[in-house]
Amino acid sequence: MRAFPYILGLIALAVCPFLVTSPYYLHLLVTIAIFSILTLGLDVVFGYTGEVSVGHASLLGIGAYTAGVLAFHFNLGFWAALPLAVIVTAFFGLLLALPALRVTGPYLAMVTLAFGTIVQILINEMVDLTNGPLGIKFSTPLFIDLRAYSDVIPLFDMSLKRMKELEYFYITGIALVLTIVIINRVLASHYGRAFEALRDSPIASDCMGVSVYKYKVIAFVLSAGLAGLAGALFAYSEQYIAPNNFSFELSVQFLLAVTMGGRKSRLGPMIGAVIIVFLPNLLADIALFRIAAAIIAGIAVVAGVAMFVRGHEQRHRALVPVALCVAFFVFSMMLQKITDYKLSIFGMMILFVVYFLPEGIVGFLRQLVAAALPNRARQVSARHEAQDDSKAWAAAPLAINTQKPLLTAQQIVMQFGGLKALDHVDLNVQQGTIHGLIGPNGSGKSTMMNVLTGIYVPTEGSIAFDGHALAGMKSPEIALCGVARTFQNVQLFGELTLLENVMVGLHHTYTSGFFGAALHTSTFTREEAEAHARAVSILHFVGLDDLAYEEARNLPYGKQRLLEIGRALALDPKLLLLDEPAAGLTAPDIADLVRIIRKIRDHGITVILIEHHMDVVMSICDQVTVFDFGQKIAEGRPADVQANERVIEAYLGGSAVPAH
């Protein structure tokens, strides 16, 4: 059933060139397919990871010029150009992404914008290589001359030109279908989950061993590779390329295409590609443009009136867009020469989409469908999924070595400006224990946790954990050493399901790489199935398998905290850091939590627990360390710590000398 739209699409693709006989329109279709490859790739960066690239036209240009240089200087044709264009463009993508994605913020947009200008300059200047402003000519390849069989199959009786056009159409069609298949598979794999996770909560991704930086770079390089493929196809389809084919405006058009069509879908970027291919035609013919403006205004008025008739809650907010659509139609009627204002109209379209169609056409249609079918039955529970005990969570408890501590932090100093949040703190944690960290607010407990998980790099001091020196390591590396954590303010991947949240934690169990995911190798499918089964068993353990397919953001607060613990367990940690897991929980929830923490300890996982609920701390901790003003003021068994004068003083204030 799910394959139905794909089969329909394939049939449409196959019969298309026999319905469209005009070479002009066939060429437009080819261009749409090529731009679709690019916009689908752009969506991986723009839609999924949320980074903005304003340089995809230049990447298209690099792909095209790779094909051009190969043809011009080395006499290498189409089949050499395709793979090399992908490789060369992906390399340029890597070159941009490695520096630009080190920091969060609009840096990728700024760098790609600069890159776009430089590429145009370089193509113009490096005349020896690129033939400069004169451009490069191509001849469309003929793959197989099927006309030889025309006496057997009369369908093949056509001119050489038509034959070439037809074959090229099928070649780009196949490239597009392959692109869709690869993107679908990659996005459904652990790569896709990483892309979505890093956008929802970068910090939690890093602490689950999924490096935000690494996966953003991978997304951009994939996207660049597809742009390169599109570039080589574009060069042979246009039969002539020149530097100004790959302008800044085209890059912006690609962004418009993805936004307008709808991000995070396959259909959206393709609809967008159709729009930007027809846009120049639309903006060249004033009569056509006026008709289009009239249709848009008509739809807007009808939709607006419908909202008022139905008494929709947000009907007043719809007034502005409706008025703007009508004004746009009036503007189109007043316009004398459309070519002069082509770019202004283009700019207004972007503004309109950003304002009123942020989810794109596909997103808008999804909303309509969701409104029409509100109670669509959805699979939520995973309780029925068979429990195979061999794959159940942590079936084999860890061997406990009581000889030396699992974690030894020595003389940790964490300085922020003039403030010492941690002042020469030592911390030893024995394996197989629950170690409590308590202290008043602002005493340095969470800072300690951030230092241990690499979110902060300590100013001084060393941390030894299970044979690794953690100080100075980055969060993802520390996570992969076996340190998992939860967060004081819950950091879930809100748009992923519960199951997917846990599967992001299981990312480290995959050995298959990008190509494994794209080709669905047997290793990959086995790993995916295993990860799925383990995720279900972990959810079962924390009592959430009933809601496995629900989106995490829809969970009530208490369950969100349990899910965070489940996700952390997926990392197969030796040490689990829980930052105020009981905060905001009701009494029955707390009882559940205590039971779960005890079970985790029984599996041999060492737990560090920050908590303000003293009854919880005192009942389950084997050791307690007390912090105050960034210093360790007491350490020992719960009962001893409770009786300690300095602890009482820190909590109750004033002098704690008992009265006689």
Place this chain on the structure above:
Amino acid sequence: MSIFMQLIVSGISVGMIYGVIAFGYQLTFATSKTLNFGQGEALMIGALVGLTTINVLIGQSLGTFTAYFLMLPVVLAFGALQGTVVEWLGVRQAIKTKSEAGWIMATIALGIIFKNVAENVWGRDALKFPSPLPEASLSFWGIRIQPMEIAIVIGALGMMLAVEFFNRRTIQGKAVVATASDRDAAGLMGINTSRVITFSYALSSMTAAFAGVLVAPVTLTGATMGAVLGLKAFAVAIIGGLSSGLGVVVGGLILGITETMTGYYVSTGYKDVPGLVLLLLVLSLRPSGLFGKTTIKKV
């Protein structure tokens, strides 16, 4: 040696222009973590409005020098208005919905519209801007300097100092600084942060428009003059650090001088290339910029 010094001197005035535009990026980035991708167009349209104004004033038989100074307030006011429009149309909504892509695309779109409108109003050709100072070069120890180049350096520094003074010494300026360091907390203290952000955009476009009329007498004015300048200023803002006032000055000088050197010793065609190379280098080695502070993540 004198050629080398000559290149440095020419690089300084170019670099100061880059610096002042980059300073505009900083102003809005500080308050709203957004910046105007159409900043170059703000500069261009400011310069063109300045051109029309100064020509009208000269038509009233005023001297070029007097006309230039009378034109300045008009250009500054226009710049502030243009910045307000950009914030209102392009940024406000995106800040509300916390959409990074939204403001980037909206400010790009506005830039495209401004450029297109300028093409239709002022034409596609580059126009000569009357110079308020003599155009004959002065010569110091064999190094030739145009008086306007000195004016650029003084004007750019003056503009930046004026804004810094405003931020540090006035109560409105303190509201800007407060919003920059913590928008939510500033809002809770009764500062209308959305108005502060609008104001920072007005200020930002105002500096860009001012940079436009500073550079116009030395180059030519036209609809296409802004794009490259805006882009160079991106490089400067990243090289110097998006949070450092000193950074943009030094970053501007580094880029300006590197460019004149490349133009002379390599080829004028490649003059624009070192900007991107420097940009990528700085991001690889010191992502927060040469003078930027590393921010502390809060969990």
